[in-house]
Amino acid sequence: MTVGNRTRAALLLLCAAVLACASAAWAKSRHPLRIGLGEEPRTLNVWMASDANSNNILSQIYQPLYRHTPEETEMVPWLAAGPPEMEADGVTYQVRLRPARWSDGSAFTAADVAFTCRLIKEFKIPRHYSRWKFVDRIEAVDDRTVRFVLKEPMAIFLTRSLTIPIVSEKEWREVADAAKKQKKPLATLFNHTVERPLGTGPFVLEKWHKGAFLHMKKNDWFFGQGLRIGGRLLGPFVGEILFKIYGTSDVAMLALKKGAIDMYWQGIQPGYIENLEQHPEIRIFSSERSALYYLGFNLRRPPFDDPALRRAAAVLVDKSFIIERVLQGYGSRMDSILPAGNEFWYNPNLTEYGEGLNREQRIRAVHRILKEAGYRWTRPPVDDAGKVQPAAGLRLPDGSLMEPLTILTPPADYDPHRAISGLLIQQWLRQAGIPASARPMSFGALLQQVKARHDFDAFILGYGRLSLDPDYLRIFFHSEFDRERGWNMSGYHNPEFDQIAEASEKTMDLEARRLLIYKMQEIIARDVPYLPIYLPREIEAVRTDRFAGWVQMLEGIGNIWSFCQLSPVN
Amino acid sequence: MKTGNEQRDTLAAPAGRRDWLAGGWALFWENPIGKIGLILMACFALMAAASFVPPLLDPMYHPMHGVDPEISHATGPSAAHWLGTDFIGRDILSQLLAGARIAFMVGLSAAFMSIFFGTLIGMISGYAGRFVDTLLMRIADMVMVMPTLLVVLILSSLFGQLRIWTIVLLIALFRWPGVSRVIRAQTLTLKHRPFIEAARVTGASHLRIIFRHIFPNVLPLALLYMTFRVTSAIIIEAALAFLGFGDPGTVSWGMMLQWVWKTGHMFQAPYWLLPPGICISLLTLSFYMLGRAMEEVLDPRLRKEGESE
Amino acid sequence: MEIRRYILGRLFQITLIFFVILTVLFLLFRLAPGDPVSRMVDPNMTPEDAQRLIEQLGLDLPMWQQYLIYLKNFLKGRFGISFHYGQPVSEIILNRLPNTILLFTSSIVLAAFVGVFLGKIVSWKKGERIDTWVTIGALVCHTLFLPWLALIIIWVFAYWIGWFPLTGMISAEIWTDPSAGLLRKGLDIAHHMALPLTTLFLIHFGSYLLVMRSSMLDTLREDYILTARAKGLDEATIRNRHAAPNAALPVITSVGLSLAFSINGGALTETVFTWPGLGRELVFAVSNNDYPLAQASFLLIAAVVLTANLVVDLIYAYLDPRIRY
């Protein structure tokens, strides 16, 4: 009995203490911006960081030379003082820098820029090297001027190469030198642990309490403070940011409703919207994205080596159904590889497979397409009387029975939309007798299967944060990239396309390049190696009672413009 | 003619098997835990049976593919959808009914398989003894310390999404050691019982002794353990599906919870969140209660006590 | 002498088992499709980039060579570099382990205490209404679906009533406050721990209660209890001084044997409550194809379970001299 009593007493005491602590609310005068993160950032090593959460943090710290304005219409000089000056030879560019300082107060110089670019070239840093390998020389002309000499004219230099984040020579010189002496320099560089990243951005990292939160403070040395760039007066007007880590969106939404966070920096499911809208303090932002969600086919082997079957699949996939139900209307259909919002490059005159048809009409259309291409059924989807019926026994034009095929999708825990879309598409294909079954697979395994082994029939994948420059069209479909771990995952080979793609890479004249990109979109829409399905919208929710000034742009409100302009309400 | 002794003998002999069963049943039914468990289970069995009905009424009630053409987002209970619909307009009630079927299927088959492996290994281990016993029991120790859920999680993530039958098999493969230990202990006590030796003397092979003589004797114990394994199999499958590693082609309750969770309806659609969770909890409870009550019937010590009361 | 031999034997077995687990894990993770490089979905990642990275990470060596390196590193206490975090795995694990130990042990100890206490009480009232209802209550708690229960608890106590923080282990506001003392920080952790602790407690105490109850009923039939009764000792003394200490033995075994089960629950609880522990890290490492981290966390969990089983066996052997195997 005594033990029991003691235990009980101790428990009571503990509860009382906890409650007392809870009620003694945090009544300090601090007023930090509190942001929920879906996951902990992986790393603060900017070369290693490839996930959204790390990039979210690092984007506050490391800054590029140029960046897009919120309107996405043009690039504005950021760390650079003005637009790059091209010399007459067409391959030499000169960039003037703003007077800026690193967050420790030391000066930001041309040497830092040159160091960063050389580091990328020297270590062949994955993801960055492809944008720098065509740069021949990088020189710091003086403290505030950098000169780049290219091997040949390159369209993506301005938009893709000059937007990499610049790191400080001081921070990385020793690390790089030490790494070079190692057997595996790149791995050493990647695995270097960065405790306090040194940047030029509006905020500096104060503390990262692993598994719980990150604490950032205003960078007093931020070069943009008080400046007007892209028509906006920059702050930051927020003294501190607390990034809190919530494992699941549900809890983050509760936290938002409770007022424990001011913003959740991750797209949320449409399911939350209705409920959140009832809160007067919560505002929902629904933003355009530059993304692509598509069904990819394996063109290397039957049955999808036949364009007719791919077109038939394109007609069967009811994009509107997926958008209306799976995305709850928060998305738009895609017919090109490029999102329609990318107005300059987007070709609006492409085939819209199955548009406006209902289920039966689609099946009839597919029946027609496949019959013409020589396909036969033991039980056709449309009987002699013209009635739609469950189809069976689809035979290829060569007379062989179509083998069961699988559509690989990411697992539901990774992306429920794609997993469910896979199941829907499976049902739709079956209606025409195509023996498809959806098979969700862990993301790594799926990519291995599709990208490295090329062992699949079809898959559903997506790209987020595609650059505005459409150079990825070339990377996705040029036959040069049809190899192990290449991005031409379909195995699409078309000499005509290759030729246009190569030309588009080097054409510096915008209008001429636009025509080439238009043509490339047409070819892809005709041959359907990828069937673009939907472009989801980025839905974000913020509280309006503590901070205001969110800047909405492509990919949402979580951008550097917002953080430079947010200010406390009263 | 019967001698007096023989008559007395007959009276002293235990009651017939049927009487024994009837006695067991009475004892079982007397136990409120057994009664509740059985009633609950009957309800779920009814649900599982009823799961075939809704799609027959209207294809829109198909738990996986059917959608209400009028509804394209999650809605609460209505006349057409008694428990409401999920976010793409599928009927929650028919999903719940189909889930009962899956739960029974997963629970019973995984439990059956793990009991099968466990009993087989336990009997072999106990009967063979020596090296075989040591080897099998060390393997059992090893498998026993593996947290099943995490192991299946790792496997499912390594080898792509698993089919429901693969999950069932994996659960079975990792849940046998407990059973096999109990069966082994039981086999050890049986092994030197005269009727086993009698069988050996008549020339019965080892296989015959194991399956013909030991097996029926350990079967009640195995069946008892099966009820507990059903519970754990259902929970593991549900947890796996909840975390997003289940078979996406099945409408299990765990999968329903996953849909609620991942589509952002967790704290806003109680009509969708509560039923699957309650069902999982109650079904596992019913099997567990059944097992507890059976345990009391089978345990002769408890039984005697029960009779004396 | 006897006991020492026994311990040595058990240690040898455990080492063997551990080695087998080590090897199986290695094989599993190497045979599995998917590598950290293919996860980097970025059109700027060229095939050459990918190949270079794979070489740098040492994934292109022959399997046996990788295995030898793996064993060598393991013996040196190195578990490699996490693919995901780019940090030494041991650092990550050391960071997460204390959190898991805190939550896990406190919940198990609490559950065991309450379970033993209640089991003692109800066994005394066997057959009465309270016995039936407490038993049913314990069964219900034991079979509740844990992640679902956790979510309901968050909803009710953290959001609706609002007594507790939603998830996590510490609140950023307090820990970034320079004026916050150690006590305040400690209470903050306790405040955050209340709900996950309750969840784990609810799931576990039922089974301990049931074990204690039946063990008590067994013990009450023993002769020495009769003797105690005959001596005219009062019921509470018999129950608490004579019966309960002996009856609690199987509970210890049950704690040990159910540890693997508890770890499943721990991982789920940590995941739902975003408790920065090892279980949650393992679930994440698994879904991110972070082999070194998943491997090491799993190894650690296996080692803990094995050791706990050993400890339980030893305690048992120590407390109950009849059982010396």
Next chain:
Amino acid sequence: MDLLEPHPQGAVLRTSIMKTDSPIAVELVEATKIFRTKKTFFGRSGEQVTALDRVSFSIRQGEIFGLVGESGSGKTTAGRLIVKLDEPDSGKVLVDGVNLSEIRGHKMKRFRRRIQMIFQDPYQSLNPYLSVYQTVCEPVVIHRLAAPQKRLETVVSALSQVGLTPPEDYLFRYPHQLSGGQRQRVAIARSTVLNPEIIVADEPTSMLDASISIQIFNILVRLKQNLNATFLFITHSLAAALYLCDRIAVIRKGKIVEMGPAKAIIRKPEHPYTRELIRSQPRFRKKTEQRGSFRPWENGATSS
């Protein structure tokens, strides 16, 4: 010869009188069996108990040989060695001159058919989950003695031989539905359905009431006649040994202390232990004195 003297067991036993020159069926040569307490993990053995200590005896064909001793004397162990339930630690067990330890594989199965054992405790020696038919039929199935359609016939005849009549009533009963005596009859039927040449009967009546024991004895004796089998009769009862056996051996603490014709030993025990054994069995004394009225087999034959 003692055996030629008028015998109280009358006609029944007289048929079993064996010729001294008939070949030896079973022989134990210096057989030793040691039991160890359970081994520990490292194979270290615990305490040792010597159950049989260099025991030698031989049984001739057609003989009823009695092994008498108190419990724990090792008599059951000797029986178990003969049916190969245990292996001797040293020494040999010969059946028809063949060393048992050399019999393996399918020869073993043939050997099993020739030697059968009747166990002490009928409550333990029947599988509770098998019906009488299944139990008795099992040896038939194992040794393929009868075609499947003739099995029932074989079982029925075996049952009627042990006095379970009408056999049809018993076929589908389970052990718990039978009395002790009935169970032992089933056990005997199981052993004898194979028509074994050698039967080891390990105290077949010690668990039964006296009147039922007598019936069982009677059945055994009749079976012996029918089968012309060799018997090893293990008992703690000198009375039973005297009535049934041609020769007996008295065993104590794993050693044979005295061996010879049954009557001779009981009338003129040489070893003090045998004398003590005789003294300790008052029933035996009494019954040997009233021998004339103790003829259970005569009515027992019709009783069931």
